[in-house]
């Protein structure tokens with residue numbers, strides 16, 4: 358059973374799948390205003406620009422983090438690439 362959670366932002370939606378995460382910690386390094394394990398929710402999709410968040414999510418090695426840009430439909434990210442996972 359997949360453990361997916363969706364975090365809604367103004368310009369970007371961020372999806373996290375805890376069963377896919379390999380706990381590399383990359384997400385929490387670099388964008389502390391967006392990914393902060395000490396906060397609930399731990400993902401704040403309005404903590405930086407959608408561009409910066411999208412670029413950071415692209416570095417997630419497992420595909421546990423994906424996103425959908427709401428400010429530009431053409432720039433939809435890895436969410437589609439990992440749709441079959």
Ligand code: SF4
Nearest residue numbers: 378379381382384417
């Ligand atoms: S970067 Fe991806 S794999 Fe690493 S801890 Fe974050 S969600 Fe998990």
